[in-house]
Amino acid sequence: MTDATTVSNLTQSTEDKIRIEIERFISSRKSLMLSTINENNLPFASYAPFGIGKDCYYILISDIALHAKNLRHMPKASALIIEDEDTAGExxxxxxxxxxxxxxxxxxxxxxxxxxxxxxVSRHGERAQNLSQLSDFKMFRLTPTSGRYVKGFGRAYAITGNSTISHLREGHKPR
Incomplete structure (x- = not known):
């Protein structure tokens, strides 16, 4: 991952183009994979439908679910938004x-x-509205601090926050 001092190695127009690509890709997905940490510092993987905000994502999850308990314990997560394997070219x-x-x-x-x-509600309809009326459902705002965008072999980009995008130049090497 990159740190907050990373400077993009891309032109502004290329960075803008990739940012738009990322936004379109994320908008095309309805749920994200979520990794949280429990009280014993063990990872837990799950998923949640998500909404898109300004520089953040929203999830509405039940307190009964382990990922909600984990986020209350440790308010950090890793989220993966991924292409459907049935339609992936590779x-x-x-x-x-x-x-x-x-x-x-x-x-x-x-x-x-x-x-x-x-x-x-705009992304998932009335079901989200109905679940929000249940007392065990809690809303979390997820704010990216860093990330990666991968669009194929040799085409990976580091993301700092929700802004700076840098091409990762480390390639695959033969044994």
């Missing part, structure tokens, strides 16, 4: 975006909650 290099994220539990009916709910 199974070993599926298009994907992976983010390291900070998670924030949102207060019911706060401005942030309402923004998240509007995003989820």
């Amino acid at each position: 199974l070993f290099a599926r298009m994907r975006v992976n983010y390291q994220m900070d998670a924030e539990l949102l207060e019911v009916n706060s401005e942030a909650w309402n923004q998240g709910l509007a995003s989820l």
Whole structure:
């Protein structure tokens, strides 16, 4: 991963083009894979439908679910948004975006909650609205801190926050 001091090695127009590609790809997916850490510091993988906000993502998940308990314990996660394997041109290099994220539990009916709910309802319909009325469902805002965008072999990019994109030049090497 890159750190906050990374400077893009791409032209501004190329970086903008890749950013638009990433946004379109993410918009085409309905759910993300979510990795959280439990109280014993063990990883747990799950998934959640998501909404898209300004520089963040929203998930509405039940307190009964382990990933919600884990996010309350440790408000950090890794999220993977990946191309469907049935439509991927190359199974070993599926298009994907992976983010390291900070998670924030949102207060019911706060401005942030309402923004998240509007995003989820626009993407997932009435079901999201209905689930939001259940007391065990909590809204989390996930904010990317860094990530990777992979669009095939040799075509990987580091993402700092939600802005700077750098081409990763380390290639595959023969044994």
